[in-house]
Amino acid sequence: MDQFILDFYYSKLLLAIEIDGGYHLGQKKLDHERDIKLSMIGIKTIRYTNDEVLKTLKLVTDNIKEEILERSYEI
Template sequence: MTHIYNKTSEKSKRQQLRNNMPPAERIVWAKIRGQQIEDCKFRRQYSIDAFVVDFYTPELKLAIEIDGESHYQDGIPEYDYERQAFLESKGTKVVRFTNQEIYQDLDGVLERIRQVICELRGITPP
């Protein structure tokens, strides 16, 4: 099997993204780090092949993406679609949220993440 996770070639890209997280990502990271949701360990700025996802849990192959303003520029939605199709072809489930969702309904976003974790583990959420 080819090594596609956290490739050394993507290390500087991951570090740069971690050091320059947008505000919406910082908010989510503060709520999911340290196994705060369903005792699930997330990593931030995790690479899968040449793509870096915002948050990832290897246990469940779950990626969480936060779509900021840059995701609505010309050509980016198509790129995101192709990128997500590649990630899903490698067995990764991708859940996307917008900055607006983070700012306006953080509790709802966190609840959705919790639900997806439970679904992937095959358990009924409490």
């Protein structure tokens, strides 16, 4: 876990939230590989784009609440 810098991390639920800016193909691949590594140690990553956060904040926050509830039952 120390090797990764996450935007938001809820350690009790092993839940990472990432807000992605503009992408180029190389970055998308690196992010996917990191998500796989985090998954291998039990951390679930959910991703949102900057546009999703800026344009549909309520939808994003509702989705995060749902993820927290689901994750609290899984852990």
